[in-house]
Amino acid sequence: MWVTLFVTIFWCAVVFGGKYLYRSWRRKYYLLPAHSVNEIANVDYYRQLSNAQFESLVLATLKERGYTLLGEPWLGRTKEQGYAWRKGKKSVICYRLTRPLNEQQLVEISKKAHLVQAHSVLVLSPLAQVPKSAPIGLKILGGNKLVRWFSVLDMVPPVATHGVEEKCECGSLLKERVSRAGQPLLVCSMYPDCRVMRQPAEPAAPTLRIEPGSNALIA
Numbered sequence: 001m002w003v004t005l006f007v008t009i010f011w012c013a014v015v016f017g018g019k020y021l022y023r024s025w026r027r028k029y030y031l032l033p034a035h036s037v038n039e040i041a042n043v044d045y046y047r048q049l050s051n052a053q054f055e056s057l058v059l060a061t062l063k064e065r066g067y068t069l070l071g072e073p074w075l076g077r078t079k080e081q082g083y084a085w086r087k088g089k090k091s092v093i094c095y096r097l098t099r100p101l102n103e104q105q106l107v108e109i110s111k112k113a114h115l116v117q118a119h120s121v122l123v124l125s126p127l128a129q130v131p132k133s134a135p136i137g138l139k140i141l142g143g144n145k146l147v148r149w150f151s152v153l154d155m156v157p158p159v160a161t162h163g164v165e166e167k168c169e170c171g172s173l174l175k176e177r178v179s180r181a182g183q184p185l186l187v188c189s190m191y192p193d194c195r196v197m198r199q200p201a202e203p204a205a206p207t208l209r210i211e212p213g214s215n216a217l218i219a
């Protein structure tokens with residue numbers, strides 16, 4: 001009787017204690033600044049980028065993944081369509097940063113790609129939910145798939161997107177970095193002498209980003 005009780009309590013302690021330790025380790029791990037894009041574990045990060053920032057990451061990833069860029073690979077942007085070329089196949093790229101893609105849009109993308117004689121289209125959608133089925137030739141990269149696609153960028157530092165300026169308790173400036181969870185993170189500029197690290201205070205109201213001249217496919 002006592003032995004059973006003891007064994008039960010022991011295993012409860014192991015299981016719950018283990019979970020607690022794992023969770024607190026995880027919290028600490030993801031709060032650390034990411035030194036390069038491949039350390040960012042959350043697709044939400046990519047939605048905070050501007051189109052230009054996102055595109056430069058995409059181009060760097062294509063090169064890392066062995067594509068040769070022939071002109072501008074963005075579908076339908078330039079009069080003469082460019083391609084991302086690999087192993088004799090021509091791909092074009094299409095993305096939507098903030099809004100989800102629907103199936104009708106995928107059909108339109110497929111038609112356009114057919115017109116420019118691309119073999120395949122990479123459709124990038126930095127949201128957790130992406131359409132499950134796609135027309136033939138479309139490869140949808142969203143959620144964790146997109147995080148893995150960008151994971152070849154092990155030398156590219158993430159860009160801070162919020163532009164916040166706050167002071168540390170020690171009087172020095174806090175520098176903006178990006179955490180591994182993809183969130184803005186303020187790190188004291190006197191690091192490692194001062195180890196203050198915190199998330200910036202929430203802005204008073206969300207600001208709407210409007211970029212002139214962006215076409216309908218680029219959200």
Ligand SMILES: [Zn+2]
Pocket residue numbers: 168169170171172188189190194195196
């Ligand atoms: Zn400090």
